[in-house]
Amino acid sequence: MKMSHIAFILSMLSSLAVGAPTEPIIARQTCEAPYQRNDGAYEGHYIVEFADGYTLDDHFRFLGGAFAVEGTLDEGYYTSMSGNLLAKVRSDCNVTLVEDNTLGESLKTYDPPDDSGSSVKRGSQAEPGWALKYLSADSKPASDDVYDYLDSAGKGVDVYVFDGGITHLDEFKTSDGVDRVVDELDMSDDLSFEDFSNHGTRVAVAIGGATCGIARAATLRSVKVTQNFKPNGAVFAAALEVIVRRHKERAKEPGFRGSVCNFSLDLYSTAAIIKAIKKANTAAMAMVASAGNHGYSTKHFPSSDPHVISVGAMQEDYKPWNARGSIFSSNYGKNEVAFWAPGTGLPLFTNKGAPTTGTAGTSFASGYVAGIFALFYGNEKLNWAEVNVRASWNADEYMDFSGGTDWKGSLNRVANTGYRKGQKQNPKVPYTGAPTSSS
Known part of the structure; x- marks a missing residue:
């Protein structure tokens, strides 16, 4: 091939490269999932709920890395989080809700004092109480x-x-x-x-x-x-x-x-x-x-x-x-x-x-x-x-x-x-x- 032909081809390729449209760089879509405050909140601990079909692995890919969670739900997980991590989690558009985890009251049994006057007896089924x-x-x-x-x-x-x-x-x-x-x-x-x-x-x-x-x-x-x-x-x-x-x-x-x-x-x-x-x-x-x-x-x-x-x-x-x-x-x-x-x-x-x-x-x-x-x-x-x-x-x-x-x-x-x-x-x-x- 003559040098003039090679120069022509290179010139054409150069013009195509310059004039060709380029793929736009699309920013990752982010959202802000609703946050529900609950009575009895367990400070710093949250429950995260996913959209149907979304997985924890999908969520970690969105966040750019995995972290330890305390436990999983059928459609989500629960764990402790810092404020910064909480904001990132809420930015995932497949997170439908973030809410406070809660702690209930301690398990208690009321036992009246021995002199409460109770006449209940425990014995055979003829005297069952x-x-x-x-x-x-x-x-x-x-x-x-x-x-x-x-x-x-x-x-x-x-x-x-x-x-x-x-x-x-x-x-x-x-x-x-x-x-x-x-x-x-x-x-x-x-x-x-x-x-x-x-x-x-x-x-x-x-x-x-x-x-x-x-x-x-x-x-x-x-x-x-x-x-x-x-x-x-x-x-x-x-x-x-x-x-x-x-x-x-x-x-x-x-x-x-x-x-x-x-x-x-x-x-x-x-x-x-x-x-x-x-x-x-x-x-x-x-x-x-x-x-x-x-x-x-x-x-x-x-x-x-x-x-x-x-x-x-x-x-x-x-x-x-x-x-x-x-x-x-x-x-x-x-x-x-x-x-x-x-x-x-x-x-x-x-x-x-x-x-x-x-x-x-x-x-x-x-x-x-x-x-x-x-x-x-x-x-x-x-x-x-x-x-x-x-x-x-x-x-x-x-x-x-x-x-x-x-x-x-x-x-x-x-x-x-x-x-x-x-x-x-x-x-x-x-x-x-x-x-x-x-x-």
């Missing part, structure tokens, strides 16, 4: 000092106890020595299923203890969600998402009847928890929660969530629980309490296996109702709404709201196993509304 006696009674006052129950109550049912752990006791063993407590999920900071707060064990005894509980054939699954003895909001949400997935797997197994979750906790509401509760509800899991021990309150959570059954504590005289000389008393109100159950002078067991007759609080009233729900699930194939209807059919209007207090339109529904009601029907059934084939 007033709580169990009331929970199967068909009259007011109860006609005798006997608790009637079904041996198979709660069989095939998983009761997930979201709390501070459950200590393995003889009270949870079957007659042939099988332990019904399962160490299901530990997301606590002490990395142990042990009940150091002396709370979750008593709740589990009320749910399904062999001599002091309702669902005596149920499997009690411990879900520990405490950080420094307080329930952590993000940990609770993450744990509930895990349990929903495990419930769906368990539902495929033969003999499985259903799942009940008990939340005897004081939490602060977050969008992440509300979302997790909706998932559990969609999966037909029943959720029962203590109404709280601070008197009338419209903000107690999670009992105030519309998908959760809230339980208030009653006294032996059928009045709402009010511990004299103490700040403790049951929450109440039309939209705050769905059922009432015994909540003071309760014969239970401590985390050391010692019997106690002085336990009080809505935490344990909730445990009794969770046990009743497990009883219904174990006898029929039910969804959340149906098991709630069974509980309503078998409840009694025995509460005494006299005394001059404005009870804010509280519902008059004392929880009951319905066993004696069912025995009066022809043909006999385990409880009102139960199919005759199950009797």
